[in-house]
Amino acid sequence: MALEYEESKQKIIEALQKKSKSKSKFYFSDLAKILDAKPREAKKIVTQMVQEGILEFWSSGSTSMYGLKGTGKQAGAEHEDG
């Protein structure tokens, strides 16, 4: 069954905000687990959240992670929060 977008979005935002004190970047599999969905279903939701500017990518070059836009040290420290 396809996931309902708005509901899934809220689930991710709540879960990420809850953990935001200790963690600002998450693996894709963490997000899929929050949604309790198959990776391909979860990807559709996550991609749309990136398109809407709710989530942002973080990349080390070899690994990619996701975070709520503007959270974590990086944005401020690198002056990328404008």
Place this chain on the structure above:
Amino acid sequence: MAKHETPLLDQLESGPWPSFVSDMKQEAESRAKNVNNVEFQIPKDVIEDLMGVLELSYKDGTTHWKHGGIVGVFGYGGGVIGRYCDQPESFPGVAHFHTLRVNQPSGHFYSTEYLRQLCDLWEFRGSGLTNMHGSTGDIIFLGTTTPQLEEIFYEMTHKLDQDLGGSGSNLRTPSDCIGQARCEYACYDTQDLCTHLTQEYQDELHRPAFPYKFKFKFDGCPNCCVASIARADMSFIGTWKDDIRIDQDAVKGYVNGEFKPNGGSHSGRDWGPFDIQKEVIDLCPTKCMRYENGKLEINNRECTRCMHCINVMPRALRPGKQTGCSILVGAKAPILDGAQMSSLLLPFVEVNKENDYQEVKDVIESIWDWWMEEGKNRERLGELMKRQGFQKLLEVTGVDPIPQHVSEPRHNPYIFWKEEEVPGGWERDINEFRKHHKR
């Protein structure tokens, strides 16, 4: 005078090989002179600062680059790698020094005009330094600032008809050999398959949802010029089903010294007259050839497709006519934990353009479904195969076990019968058994 003293870097120029330090100095000088009056969009002295920070790293024995970043172009989770210097006051030119990966044309075919356009763009909006086809295979643009990223992406996609490559937990930019465009050994059209899958899997290339990186590489024949067997999570290696084609007259020509063996390579010294027994027959790994009474014979059933005989006598021997590819999976070449070669999954797959390579895509997608669900974070396919077993891979891909899947059956059997596959299962009638086997 140079902006920063760089004695340790200068020393690197003293070796016998061309040095990247000389290249950097050349570009730094070119930017300083700016004979074409380019309106540089990032600091003019970026390369001096880059050399300065590298010199400092050599002195300190540690890196001065921070790890990763959030920068990218809109909608893409790969292709841009954020790089920031942790000494921005001393080296302001490289405070932001992001890398861009550019999807190289299949087979690395360029026109000079296209290369010039890429270089002009990069000189204008970046450092001017590139890394053409390093270990990743892509065109790498080294060093620009955040505001330039979208500008570069727009120029590339709208004017150069060019996309970014893959980085991060994505499908990486697929790469292939020059294939049938230039090479008579190529058993399938590597460039077409590479381009087709690159287009087909755009979502996987640009939006990361894999546990880690995933690489396709396409070799047209078992010579493996792009080393797919060692470097790709999924290697597509050209092969043939039927017999090696032999031109007996040309074989004689080699034996009589009319043709140079190995296409004339290794000609730096005199190796003496060509000896077919010593240089071909005896070197066949499966000993499936013989040369008697002026005739070359090959027992093709035993041939392991090593390509040695074909490479030595290309005029006389050619791959068969029923061509396709073998699919191997699970290679990786990490710095930690050691390299792993890929394992044979399918000995022969037809590479069929007519149905848009559906057989190939079916295999790819079944593997991805498994790895995306079961793979741990930062676990490559080869590691998952080791952790869950080759048998599991066969199950998820729907491939039946064959002898070629087993390298050492007595030593380490990893394909087991399951109860449902055995007639009668594990249960048996003890009385029936005792009729034939006494206590």
